[in-house]
Amino acid sequence: MSEYLASIIIKSVAFVSFAVILLIFVFVFKEAIPQSTGDGTKVAQEELQSESYGDDISGAVDNTVTEVKTKHESEEGVQSIANLTGTEWQPVSLKPKFGLLPLFWGSFKVTLLGILMAFPLAVGAALYSITFAGRGFREILKPVIELLSGFPSVVIGFFALTTVASAVSSFFGVTYRLNAVVGGIALAITIVPIIFTVAEDALQSIPKHISEASLALGATKWQTAVFVILPAATPGIFAAFLLGFGRAFGETMIVLMATGNAATMSLNIFEPVRTLSATIGAEMAEVVFGDTHYSVLFLIGALLFVFTFSLNAIAEFWVRKRLLKKFQGSA
Amino acid sequence: MIRETVIKVENLNLYYGKKQALNNISIEMYKHNVTAFIGPSGCGKSTFLRVLNRMNDLIDGVKVDGKVIIENNDIYSPDIDVVELRKKVGMIFQKSNPFPKSIYENVAYGPRIMGIKDKNKLDEIVESKLKQAAIWDEVKDDLQKSGLSLSGGQQQRLCIARTLATEPEVILMDEPASALDPISTAKIEELIHELKREYSIIIVTHNMQQAARVSDFTAFFYLGTLIEYDKTKKIFTNPTVKQTEDYVTGRFG
Numbered sequence: 001m002s003e004y005l006a007s008i009i010i011k012s013v014a015f016v017s018f019a020v021i022l023l024i025f026v027f028v029f030k031e032a033i034p035q036s037t038g039d040g041t042k043v044a045q046e047e048l049q050s051e052s053y054g055d056d057i058s059g060a061v062d063n064t065v066t067e068v069k070t071k072h073e074s075e076e077g078v079q080s081i082a083n084l085t086g087t088e089w090q091p092v093s094l095k096p097k098f099g100l101l102p103l104f105w106g107s108f109k110v111t112l113l114g115i116l117m118a119f120p121l122a123v124g125a126a127l128y129s130i131t132f133a134g135r136g137f138r139e140i141l142k143p144v145i146e147l148l149s150g151f152p153s154v155v156i157g158f159f160a161l162t163t164v165a166s167a168v169s170s171f172f173g174v175t176y177r178l179n180a181v182v183g184g185i186a187l188a189i190t191i192v193p194i195i196f197t198v199a200e201d202a203l204q205s206i207p208k209h210i211s212e213a214s215l216a217l218g219a220t221k222w223q224t225a226v227f228v229i230l231p232a233a234t235p236g237i238f239a240a241f242l243l244g245f246g247r248a249f250g251e252t253m254i255v256l257m258a259t260g261n262a263a264t265m266s267l268n269i270f271e272p273v274r275t276l277s278a279t280i281g282a283e284m285a286e287v288v289f290g291d292t293h294y295s296v297l298f299l300i301g302a303l304l305f306v307f308t309f310s311l312n313a314i315a316e317f318w319v320r321k322r323l324l325k326k327f328q329g330s331a
Numbered sequence: 332m333i334r335e336t337v338i339k340v341e342n343l344n345l346y347y348g349k350k351q352a353l354n355n356i357s358i359e360m361y362k363h364n365v366t367a368f369i370g371p372s373g374c375g376k377s378t379f380l381r382v383l384n385r386m387n388d389l390i391d392g393v394k395v396d397g398k399v400i401i402e403n404n405d406i407y408s409p410d411i412d413v414v415e416l417r418k419k420v421g422m423i424f425q426k427s428n429p430f431p432k433s434i435y436e437n438v439a440y441g442p443r444i445m446g447i448k449d450k451n452k453l454d455e456i457v458e459s460k461l462k463q464a465a466i467w468d469e470v471k472d473d474l475q476k477s478g479l480s481l482s483g484g485q486q487q488r489l490c491i492a493r494t495l496a497t498e499p500e501v502i503l504m505d506e507p508a509s510a511l512d513p514i515s516t517a518k519i520e521e522l523i524h525e526l527k528r529e530y531s532i533i534i535v536t537h538n539m540q541q542a543a544r545v546s547d548f549t550a551f552f553y554l555g556t557l558i559e560y561d562k563t564k565k566i567f568t569n570p571t572v573k574q575t576e577d578y579v580t581g582r583f584g
Contacts, residue, residue: 135391209428213490216386217441217497218418227444232431 106273113184122195149193157257160186178260202236343397367546421499427486429478441497464492484515
């Protein structure tokens with residue numbers, strides 16, 4: 001009986017968490033829809049309007065005001081759709097501009113910087129850990145690096161904002177204290193543990209007898225690591241790359257604190273950037289509910305969601321299939 | 332007939348941590364001969380085989396004392412280059428272990444790490460070594476196929492070709508046919524016969540018929556000790572030690 005009860009409870013807990021995720025998914029996309037279809041803005045406004053009808057005190061005057069406002073804003077909504085692909089992000093203005101390109105640019109710029117710093121470092125560390133490090137050292141190294149991933153991102157953001165930014169500006173003598181490089185360094189700190197862990201597991205999963213074969217042929221440890229173990233672990237290393245990329249792309253607090261948040265499209269890595277995620281983080285709290293701006297922010301959320309979701313899906317499915325295929329022969 | 336010694340072992344002891352796995356082993360193995368190590372599981376024959384190219388170095392806590400002399404050098408003296416040693420003393424493992432690379436790359440790996448970059452030279456080596464390992468005819472049409480796509484017996488012969496490509500003098504084989512079907516096993520044994528003309532071969536096997544078929548000399552190990560070492564014919568027909576006789580006649584094992 002208690003067995004049955006336990007299974008029911010566990011089942012429902014699992015179901016609830018699954019349902020919550022699904023509902024979030026639905027909600028984000030539902031809120032984003034008015035923006036992507038165009039006349040959806042009108043629908044949202046009409047709903048708002050009917051609400052104000054119910055208000056007895058406001059009466060006819062208020063009513064007309066809302067009507068005018070609705071008309072104005074829906075026109076604006078249509079205009080802003082054309083602007084979604086624009087190069088300017090000025091959501092709060094008499095003539096708001098919702099160009100997403102600078103935000104995409106900012107996200108990619110700071111993420112790429114982070115990955116460029118973190119990936120070689122993390123993969124190198126993983127390679128060191130499985131080939132050269134003694135057993136004792138490896139047993140310390142791995143948990144310590146993994147511990148890093150438990151750091152609250154706001155702490156890393158604060159560290160970047162104060163220490164890293166000062167170091168970068170005194171070292172490179174930059175115009176803007178907070179810039180993409182500072183954000184990239186902070187992101188690298190957060191994703192090194194992720195890349196390291198996944199890459200280490202991938203390298204570790206390469207059967208011992210393969211590296212033994214290489215060593216028995218008179219290869220050095222280094223040659224074995226680079227020419228045999230690393231190529232065999234490529235799918236796993238690629239998964240590590242994707243997971244790190246996805247994490248960095250979606251990271252909010254760190255980039256919000258460390259990158260300066262100017263929506264520009266410059267190629268200079270020492271200029272501030274504004275990322276998709278930081279835009280949501282910074283603006284969502286002050287946006288008018290149901291407004292075009294509100295919908296655009298949700299659209300950004302939906303885009304981020306789709307992007308990281310597909311990265312994770314690729315990492316999970318493609319890699320698993322590849323790895324299996326690669327080692328089926330030796331099973 | 333004068334035999335040339337290829338490996339000479341003197342008073343070798345090996346310890347896993349505090350446990351002694353090999354007791355005071357002295358043995359001489361000869362050039363262009365096949366030497367078989369037989370004995371029940373856990374008798375130390377595979378451990379001893381790995382002593383000969385220092386693959387035991389890879390296991391934590393292994394300590395060796397005594398001398399292993401190959402070409403007038405003690406391979407356990409501190410100034411020996413393990414990498415060079417392993418090029419000279421190749422090894423075939425119990426489980427075939429081709430790299431997850433193409434057939435070509437598997438064989439070319441050894442020469443490549445030794446610094447051979449010339450494509451024609453590599454092609455030549457790959458072809459001649461695959462021929463020598465009696466697998467060329469089966470794979471020549473598609474050298475770019477993954478080594479893992481071959482059958483077990485073919486994989487093992489590919490591994491042999493890969494080892495031959497580093498031009499070793501001695502080839503150690505650790506139960507090379509124990510995971511194979513009888514036909515593949517016969518092919519490997521035939522191959523061993525061919526190879527001993529150019530190489531010295533030391534083979535560990537738990538299959539006594541195999542030892543009798545392929546080897547010129549046989550060493551019988553029991554509980555980490557070398558009980559008897561003599562010509563194969565003598566070991567199997569008229570052993571000196573009672574234990575050897577009991578083992579080869581199947582009274583224990």
